[in-house]
Each structure stands twice: as structure tokens, then as C-alpha cells.
Amino acid sequence: MEPLMAFVVGGLYAAAIYLLLRRSLAKLIIGLILLSNGANLLIFTAAGLSRGAPPLIPEGLQTPDAVVADPLPQALVLTAIVISFGVLAFAVVLIHRAYEVVKSDDLDMMKDTDR
Amino acid sequence: MMLAAVISGFLVGGVAPWVIRYLGDSRGSLALAALPALLFVYFASFVSSVAGGETARMVTPWAPGLDLMLSFYVDGLSLSFALLISGIGTFIVIYAGSYLHDHPQLGRFYIYLLGFMASMLGLVLADNIITLFVFWELTSLTSFLLIGFNHEQEKSRKLAVQAMLVTVAGGLAMLAGLIMMAVVTGTFELSEMMAEPDVLKAHAHYTIITILILVGAFSKSAQAPLHFWLPNAMEAPTPVSAYLHSSTMVKAGVYLMARMHPGLGGTDFWIITLSLFGGVTMFLGVFLAIQQTEIKKVLAYSTVMALGTLTMLIGIGTDGALIAASVFLLAHAFYKAALFLIAGIIDHEAGTKDITKMGGLRHSMPITAAAATVAGFSLAGIPPFFGFLAKEMLLEATLDADLLALVLTLLAVGAGALVVAVAGIVVIRPFYGAKVETPKKPHEAPMAMLVGPLVLGLFGIGFGLMPGLAERTLVGATAAAMAGEPVDVTLYLWHGFNLALLLSVIAVAAGIFLFLNWNRVRARLEGVKAFSESYGPEAGYWRGLDLLNWVAFWQTRILQNGYMRYYLITIVMTMVVLTLYAMVTRATPQLATTLTGVQIYELAIALIIVLAAVFLGWTHSRLAAVASLGIVGFGVALVYVLFSAPDLGITQVLVETLTVLLLVLVLFRLPEFLDLSSNAVRLRDLGIGLLVGGTMTLLLLMIGDVQYFEPxxxxxxxxxxxxxxxxxxxxxxxxxxxxxxxxxxxxxxxxxxxxxxxxxxxxxxxxxxxxxx
Structure with missing residues (x-):
């Protein structure tokens, strides 16, 4: 299954980078979301995939009775999902605000402060 | 106690503005002068034991785990400096209260000045090299603040930056040298390093260490070709010039060389380098001095000469030379600080700094004229003043030098002649002869400004007439600290008729001749002055600064171009190249390609995610974009659920729902997607996207078997x-x-x-x- 997911991750990255390189602000946001999905899947897949073995400990036992999926990457990805949502919410409002002030959603119109 | 003494300047400086505000300028400055005066008394209490050959070391742990100690070391060398710093500091603080009377920022001035005093004390007393370095840089910093005190003038700011850049750059070289010394000797304490003189000299890195240390010392002590910042530092108010840029800070480099002499000195490399740089600086400084007409500049260039002399004497390194250096150090501090203070008095009371516009001032300011005469005679090296003693010993030292004796003696005699002319220029010319109209009607300076030059002048006479006093208190111990072993010192004012005296007489005669023909000499040297202004080291400094700015603008234009996509392309292409490089070099390419066991619904989910992502890049419809984004998100959630990560699945569903809602709310307030790019640009971006995606796919295919660490x-x-x-x-x-x-x-x-x-x-x-x- 991992090789298949490798191509999914590659596809998400490719689309994300393409969108990030557009001049439109809205596409930048969409690219950002795709990129975080791709990165999460990358970490998740890299640890190895297993079916039907969630990292849970059954009632009455000290440790799981069978091999379970690696819990550590899952914890990392969980954190990443939540953080990227926070970043996204902030970015969306920021972009909206920038659009209100600049009156354009063209990134090339917003580069004066770098000079 | 020592630590408190060192840092008290910072603490008192911190409250100085309030002291000035509540007590007024005059009484406030007197109250502040109590601090350096008390410090002087405290340091003076060490004199008898240090003169007896004892040393003292006081340690306060700072960060002991890093071998960082606030350790202070009192021997003849550091004590001489500490006494000069606190003693002259007392007069400077009193003087500044009059000189900058009613200046709105007098309080701030005292913060800098007392801060400088504390830094300088820390520098000369420090035993730990890191402590030394910290205080060294603090003196550069406070000097910067003081030179730029009139910060509303562009010139002040530029020259303050110049002094800072030159001295701090040298300081960094010195830091490298100090750390190498610590590595070689295994200790951070200077006293321990110098106790074993052969460890450093025998080490393979001796030369590079010495060069690094000397770069620091030369930049701080204005040795040619780095001398140019010192005359420029005269932009500072005159009390600052008298204190930092003649008697204390500029001698920090000399102090460093003197301190290092037992550990690094005495080799041919050391002797030749220091003698030559010092000798040339000595002559060049005073040669440039007589070309100036502004009194502070003349004095500044003659200070360059004094610093060169000290460097040369430390380079020669014989017992006689080290004793001469100790005597010269004291003599110079007395007369040069006094002369600067007198220059400030003239400027303050007569309203000009241009020597050609003064004359006959002795009628209106007799006390100042008397003090100036005493200091001037000491500068010129006329008996019975202390300066005479210093000059005789200097000539004897160059005559007895082991290497380059002839060259150094000629330079010394030449400098000796020129310095007599300088003494005439700064003392005879303004105070004697016919009266010249000055911008302000001149009158005698207030007592607060006179006390410094008078007391310093008395020291100049007193030590000259009773050289035994200097010998018994400081000179012997200072020379011993430089030599690293006890030195026999007997000072006499009269050395008998010898070659040194003969040379001295010749020098004085030549100097008087030069002074009498000063106007003609200056006219002759116009060409030299113009040449050094357009091709000298200072011109190089400004060109270097321009070049630096040009490079900065150029690289900003390239790197900070303001286009988000170019930043992004730089980042992702760097990542791609580094990742591919690591793949090729690190791992044997072993691609996992088996797709056995993939369920049909899993394949469907994967396809849907990819298709939705591709469609996102394609679509012009905002609604379709949000919808496909949702599809990708929920598809990923399904992957999590299918592959044993129920928590991730739940979170992803929740977040994805919120994301879609948020986007619907915001995206529809933005305009329609615009076609802003040409097809060629799209093709380029598509290529970059595929390259990144391909790299990530390849990465995932390869890392299945690679495991560098235990999970x-x-x-x-x-x-x-x-x-x-x-x-x-x-x-x-x-x-x-x-x-x-x-x-x-x-x-x-x-x-x-x-x-x-x-x-x-x-x-x-x-x-x-x-x-x-």
C-alpha cells in the first residue's frame, strides 16, 4: 500500500506547489491546505501502514495483545493537523484583510514593502 | 570589593541624570567626581604592596562551568592604568561640568563617561580573557557613544561609526587570538598564561596568535595604517578627547601588548613587527601633526606618535625599553590630558580651535598659559620636566635595541624634533607673541576647568624633579609586570653627557627651527596632505564602506526581490536538490514497488484524492475549488481511518469541515480567480510542481527499508x-x-x-x- 500512497503524496505536493506559485491570494491558501495534507500523509506513510490495528489497549490488559500501528507518528500528525488549521484560520483572515486594504488579490501588487 | 569598584561607574552613571537635575550642573558634576576620586584612593591603597613586588587577584565566579570568572588582577601595570583612569577621570568629570555647562544632555554625557570609566577599569584589571574582551568591547561602545555625542550632526555620527568599526573589527581578531591562547595554554586566566612564558612561544600557532592579538591592539591604539580613526574621533567634546582619546582608551592596545609581553614578546617576529609598526607610527603621527592647524587635530596626531612610541618600546623589549615605556606612559598621560583640557579652555573662552587665529592669549588667561607652558615643555622633552626623562630613556632604548637600532634611533630623533615643533605650535603660538583678535573676547577659565591642567602639570614637574618618587611607586612594578620578572630601576633626571643627550639637543634645535618656519613648512607639505587624503588608509576605509553598501544593495535587489514565487522557488528547489543529493549519496536505491494486497476501495480513494488535487489546479470556479478541497480532505481522513488511525480520522473530519466553512465565508468575498500568468509561466510552475512531487514520491518509495535509529x-x-x-x-x-x-x-x-x-x-x-x- 505504501507505494500507492507515495504517488498520492507526490500528487498532493505537485498540485500544492503549483498553486502556491500562482499570483492569486486565494490559490495560495488552497495550495497551503494541500501542502499540509500532503506533509501529514508523508509522515503517516513513512512510518508504515497497517490495517485494523489501532494503537489502543484492550480493557483488562497492561499492553496491547497484538502488534499495533505505531502511535508516535500519529501523535505528531494529530498535532500537525490542529496547528495547520490554526495557521490556516489566521492566514485566511489575514488575506481577507489584506485584500480589503490593498484592493487586489494579486500578490505582485503587495510587494512594495520588501523594497 | 574589586568587582564593586569596577562596576560602580555603571551604577553611579545610571543615576547621573538625576544627580545633575537636582544639584545643578556645577554641584552635580562635583558630586559625581567623588566617585573617581574615591576609586583613586582605593587603588592608591594598593601602591605600597604592589611597589614591594606583590600582586593581588580577586575572583568572583560568573559562569564557573564555562571557566568564566570575573577575575581581577592587580600588578604594577594594571595599577598604573587604574590610577591614571580614576585620577584623570576625576578632573575630567569636574571639567565637563563647566565645559558642557547648561548643555541639555549633560546627564546623559555622564552616563556614557562614567560607563566608559568602569569599562576601562574592568579592561585593565581583568585577568580572565573573556572578562577582558567584554570590557574591551564596552570601551569601544562607550567611545562610540561619546564621539557621537553631538548626534544631530551627520559628521559626528559618521566618525563615531568609523571609530567603532575599526576598533570592533580589531576586537574580533583579538577575541580569536585570545581563545587560541586559552586553547594552547589550557587556562582562561592571563596571570596563569603569562606565568609560563615558553608554552605560547614554542607553539606551532604562535605567529597566527600574535598577529590576531596585534590586530586588536593596533586598531585600538591607532597604529599606522589604522591610525586614521583617532584624529577623526576629535569630533567628540573636548573632555572626551582628553580622557578617552589621549590618556586612557587608546592606550588599551598598548596595555594589551604590555600585558602579553611576557607570554608572546621577545621573539624576533614580535620585536621586528612592533618596532617597525611603532617606529613608523611614531614618526608618521607627529609628521602629520605639524600639517594640521586645528589645535585638537595637532594634539590627536601627536597622540598617535605617543602610541607608536609605546608600541616600539614594548617591541624592543629590553629592560631599559620597558622602563622607558613605563615612564613615557605616565609622562604622556600627564601632559597630553592637560594639553587637551587647555585646548578645550581656549575653544571655550576664545571661541576658536584654529591655531593660526590665536596669539598672545597669556594676557587674558595667565593661569592657563602657565599650565600650558609646563605641559608643553614636558611634551617637548625639556629638562627638568618628566617628559625629558621619558625622551632620554627612549633614545637610550633605541640606541641599545637588539634589532634595527639605527632605523629606530633615526625615527626617534626625527620624531623628537617634530614633537618640539608641535609643542611650540600648541603652546607658544596661541599664548605668546602678538595678540590676535579671537571670535570671543578671551578671559580666564573657571576654576573647575583649570584644576585638571594645573594638577597634572604639577605631577609633570614633581616626577621630573624627584624621579625617585615615580621609581619607588609605580615605574618599577610596571616594568616588572611587562618583563614578567623583577627589573632593576633607578631613575635619574640627569644622565650625564652621552650620545642620547647629544641627539636630544640636535632634536630640540631642529624642532625650534621647524616651529619658527611653521607656515613655510606647512605650505611645503600641502601636497603630502592632499595625497594622503585621497590615497591614504582613510580613503581606503571610505571606499571599503561604499563597496560594502553597494554589495548590500545588490544582493538585496537579487534576493529580496519582493516576488513571493521567487522566494518559494528558491526554497523548494533547494529542498529538491538537497534531498536528491542525499538520496544519491547516502542510500542504495531500493525502490519498493509491490502493490500486492491493495484493496479496490483503497485504490479508488487514492485516485479520487489525486484527481481532486489536479482539478484544484485547473478550475476557475471558486465553488468547485472549495468542493474539491473538501474531497481531498475527507479522502485523507478515510486513509487515516482505514490504516489504524481513528483519532486522526476524527480530527481531520472536524478540521476539514471547519476549513470548508471558513473558505466559503472568505473566498466569496474575494474576486473571481483571475488568469494572471502566461502559458509559459504555467508550464514552468507545473514543471517545478512535478519535480517536487516526484521527489517526494521517490523519497517515500526509498525510505521504507532505511532505518538509521532504533524506534x-x-x-x-x-x-x-x-x-x-x-x-x-x-x-x-x-x-x-x-x-x-x-x-x-x-x-x-x-x-x-x-x-x-x-x-x-x-x-x-x-x-x-x-x-x-
Whole structure:
């Protein structure tokens, strides 16, 4: 299954980078979301995939009775999902605000402060 | 106690503005002068024991684990400097209260000045090299603040920056040298390093260490070709010039060389380098001095000469030369500080710094004229003043030098002649001869400004007439500290008729001749002055600065071009290249390609995710874009659920729902997607996207078998229930094992929330006010 997911991750990255390189602000946001999905899947897949073995400990036992999926990457990805949502919410409002002030959603119109 | 003495300047400086405000300028400055006076008394209490050959060391741990100690070391050398710093500092503080009377920023001036005094004391007393370096840089910093005190003038600012850049750059070289010394000797304490003189000299890195240390010392002590910053530092108010740029800070480099002499000195490399640089600086300084007409500049260049002389004497390194250096150090501090203070008095009372516009001032300011005469005679090296003694010993030292004796003697005689002319220029010319109209009607200076030059002048006469006094107190111990072993010192004013005296007489005669023909000499040297202004080291400094600015602008134009996509392309292409490079060099390419066991619904989900992503890049419809984004998100959630990560699935579904809602709310307030790029640009971006995607795919295909480290996940699986009492291992990791990470995450979310709230709030306020539309 991992090789298949490798191509999914590659596809998400490719689309994300393409969108990030557009001049439109809205596409930048969409690219950002795709990129975080791709990165999460990358970490998740890299640890190895297993079916039907969630990292849970059954009632009455000290440790799981069978091999379970690696819990550590899952914890990392969980954190990443939540953080990227926070970043996204902030970015969306920021972009909206920038659009209100600049009156354009063209990134090339917003580069004066770098000079 | 020593630590308190050193840092008291910072503490008292911190309250100086209030002292000035409540006591007024005059009484306030007197009150502040009590600090250096007390410090002088404190240091003077060491004199008898140090003169008896004892040393003292005081250690306060700073960061002991790093071998960082606030350790201070009192021997003849550091004590001489400490006494000069606190003693002259007392007069400077009193003087400045008059000189800058009614200046609105007098309080701030005292913060800098007392801060400088503390830094300088720390520098000369430090035993730990890191402590030394910190105080060294603090003196550069306070010097910068003081040179740029009149910061509203562009010239002041530029020249302050110049002094700072030159001395700090040298300081960095010195730091490298100091650290190498610490590595070689295994200790950070100077006293321990110097106690074993052969360790450094025998080491393979001796030459590079010495060069690094000397770069620091030469830049600080204005040795040619780095001498140019010192005359420029005369932009500072005159008390600063008298204190920092003649008697104390500029001697820090000399101090460093003297301090290092036992450990680094005495080799041919050391002797030749220091003698030559010092000798040339000595002659060049005073040669440039007689070309100037502004009194402070003349004095500044003659200070360059004095610093060169000291460097040369430390280079020669014989007992006689080291004793001469100790005597010269004291003599110079007395007369040069006095002359600067007198220059300030003339400027203050007569309103000009141009020597050609003064004359006959002795009628209106007799006391100043007397003090100036005493200092001038000492400068010229006329008996019975202390300066005469210094000059005789200097000539004897150059005659007895082991290497380059002839060259150094000729340079010394030439400098001796020129310095007599300088003494005439700064003393005879303004105070004697016919009266010349000055911009202000001159009158005698207030007592606060006179006390410094008078007392320093008395020292010049007193030590000259009773050289035994200097010998018994400081000179012997100072020379011993430089030599690293006890030195026999007997000072006489009269050395009998010898070659040195003959040379001295010749020098004086030549100097008087030069002074009498000063105007003609200056006219002759116009060409030299113009040449050095356009091709000298200072011109090189300005050109270097221009070049630096040009490079900065150029690279900013290239790197900070303001186009988001070029930043992004730089970042992702760097990542791609580094990743591919690592793949090629590190791992044997072993691609996992088996697709056995893939269920048909899994394949379908994968296809849907990819198709939705591709469609996102394609579509022009905002609604379709949000919808496909949702498809990608929920598809990923399904992957999580299918592959044993139910928590991730739940979270992803929740977040994805919120994301879609948020986007629908915001995207539809933005305009329609625009076609802003040409087809060629799209093709380029598509290529970059595919390259990145391909790299990530390749990466995932390859890393299946690679394992550099043992996984640590088993620990969480084993201990989740026994230790943390939780059955959901992922949750236990988040809220227990890695709870701090999660706390950080909560902070991030809270901050994002505050940011969102603030921006929405800002908008509504803009609208209610009509806003910046």
C-alpha cells in the first residue's frame, strides 16, 4: 500500500506547489491546505501502514495483545493537523484583510514593502 | 570589593541624570567626581604592596562551568592604568561640568563617561580573557557613544561609526587570538598564561596568535595604517578627547601588548613587527601633526606618535625599553590630558580651535598659559620636566635595541624634533607673541576647568624633579609586570653627557627651527596632505564602506526581490536538490514497488484524492475549488481511518469541515480567480510542481527499508497504561508523555485566535471610522 500512497503524496505536493506559485491570494491558501495534507500523509506513510490495528489497549490488559500501528507518528500528525488549521484560520483572515486594504488579490501588487 | 569598584561607574552613571537635575550642573558634576576620586584612593591603597613586588587577584565566579570568572588582577601595570583612569577621570568629570555647562544632555554625557570609566577599569584589571574582551568591547561602545555625542550632526555620527568599526573589527581578531591562547595554554586566566612564558612561544600557532592579538591592539591604539580613526574621533567634546582619546582608551592596545609581553614578546617576529609598526607610527603621527592647524587635530596626531612610541618600546623589549615605556606612559598621560583640557579652555573662552587665529592669549588667561607652558615643555622633552626623562630613556632604548637600532634611533630623533615643533605650535603660538583678535573676547577659565591642567602639570614637574618618587611607586612594578620578572630601576633626571643627550639637543634645535618656519613648512607639505587624503588608509576605509553598501544593495535587489514565487522557488528547489543529493549519496536505491494486497476501495480513494488535487489546479470556479478541497480532505481522513488511525480520522473530519466553512465565508468575498500568468509561466510552475512531487514520491518509495535509529515508539506502547493510566496510546502521548508540546500547541492556537479576533475587530473599527480605504 505504501507505494500507492507515495504517488498520492507526490500528487498532493505537485498540485500544492503549483498553486502556491500562482499570483492569486486565494490559490495560495488552497495550495497551503494541500501542502499540509500532503506533509501529514508523508509522515503517516513513512512510518508504515497497517490495517485494523489501532494503537489502543484492550480493557483488562497492561499492553496491547497484538502488534499495533505505531502511535508516535500519529501523535505528531494529530498535532500537525490542529496547528495547520490554526495557521490556516489566521492566514485566511489575514488575506481577507489584506485584500480589503490593498484592493487586489494579486500578490505582485503587495510587494512594495520588501523594497 | 574589586568587582564593586569596577562596576560602580555603571551604577553611579545610571543615576547621573538625576544627580545633575537636582544639584545643578556645577554641584552635580562635583558630586559625581567623588566617585573617581574615591576609586583613586582605593587603588592608591594598593601602591605600597604592589611597589614591594606583590600582586593581588580577586575572583568572583560568573559562569564557573564555562571557566568564566570575573577575575581581577592587580600588578604594577594594571595599577598604573587604574590610577591614571580614576585620577584623570576625576578632573575630567569636574571639567565637563563647566565645559558642557547648561548643555541639555549633560546627564546623559555622564552616563556614557562614567560607563566608559568602569569599562576601562574592568579592561585593565581583568585577568580572565573573556572578562577582558567584554570590557574591551564596552570601551569601544562607550567611545562610540561619546564621539557621537553631538548626534544631530551627520559628521559626528559618521566618525563615531568609523571609530567603532575599526576598533570592533580589531576586537574580533583579538577575541580569536585570545581563545587560541586559552586553547594552547589550557587556562582562561592571563596571570596563569603569562606565568609560563615558553608554552605560547614554542607553539606551532604562535605567529597566527600574535598577529590576531596585534590586530586588536593596533586598531585600538591607532597604529599606522589604522591610525586614521583617532584624529577623526576629535569630533567628540573636548573632555572626551582628553580622557578617552589621549590618556586612557587608546592606550588599551598598548596595555594589551604590555600585558602579553611576557607570554608572546621577545621573539624576533614580535620585536621586528612592533618596532617597525611603532617606529613608523611614531614618526608618521607627529609628521602629520605639524600639517594640521586645528589645535585638537595637532594634539590627536601627536597622540598617535605617543602610541607608536609605546608600541616600539614594548617591541624592543629590553629592560631599559620597558622602563622607558613605563615612564613615557605616565609622562604622556600627564601632559597630553592637560594639553587637551587647555585646548578645550581656549575653544571655550576664545571661541576658536584654529591655531593660526590665536596669539598672545597669556594676557587674558595667565593661569592657563602657565599650565600650558609646563605641559608643553614636558611634551617637548625639556629638562627638568618628566617628559625629558621619558625622551632620554627612549633614545637610550633605541640606541641599545637588539634589532634595527639605527632605523629606530633615526625615527626617534626625527620624531623628537617634530614633537618640539608641535609643542611650540600648541603652546607658544596661541599664548605668546602678538595678540590676535579671537571670535570671543578671551578671559580666564573657571576654576573647575583649570584644576585638571594645573594638577597634572604639577605631577609633570614633581616626577621630573624627584624621579625617585615615580621609581619607588609605580615605574618599577610596571616594568616588572611587562618583563614578567623583577627589573632593576633607578631613575635619574640627569644622565650625564652621552650620545642620547647629544641627539636630544640636535632634536630640540631642529624642532625650534621647524616651529619658527611653521607656515613655510606647512605650505611645503600641502601636497603630502592632499595625497594622503585621497590615497591614504582613510580613503581606503571610505571606499571599503561604499563597496560594502553597494554589495548590500545588490544582493538585496537579487534576493529580496519582493516576488513571493521567487522566494518559494528558491526554497523548494533547494529542498529538491538537497534531498536528491542525499538520496544519491547516502542510500542504495531500493525502490519498493509491490502493490500486492491493495484493496479496490483503497485504490479508488487514492485516485479520487489525486484527481481532486489536479482539478484544484485547473478550475476557475471558486465553488468547485472549495468542493474539491473538501474531497481531498475527507479522502485523507478515510486513509487515516482505514490504516489504524481513528483519532486522526476524527480530527481531520472536524478540521476539514471547519476549513470548508471558513473558505466559503472568505473566498466569496474575494474576486473571481483571475488568469494572471502566461502559458509559459504555467508550464514552468507545473514543471517545478512535478519535480517536487516526484521527489517526494521517490523519497517515500526509498525510505521504507532505511532505518538509521532504533524506534522509540515501543516505550509509549509499553508504558501507556502502566505509567499513564490511558488505553488510547496516541492520546496518552499527546496529553501526558509530550504534554509540554501540546501546551505549546495550545498557545499557538490561542495566538492564532487572538490574531483572527484582532483583525476582525480592526476591520469593524476601520469601518466605523470610515477607515483607511
Amino acid at each position: 522509540i515508539s515501543w516505550y509509549f506502547v509499553e508504558n501507556s497504561y502502566p505509567i499513564a493510566q490511558g488505553r488510547n496510546i496516541v492520546n496518552v502521548i499527546l496529553v501526558d508523555f509530550r504534554a509540554l508540546d501540546t501546551l505549546g500547541e495550545i498557545y499557538v492556537l490561542a495566538l492564532a485566535g487572538i490574531g483572527v479576533y484582532a483583525m476582525i475587530k480592526l476591520r469593524s473599527e476601520d469601518q466605523s471610522k470610515g477607515g483607511p480605504r
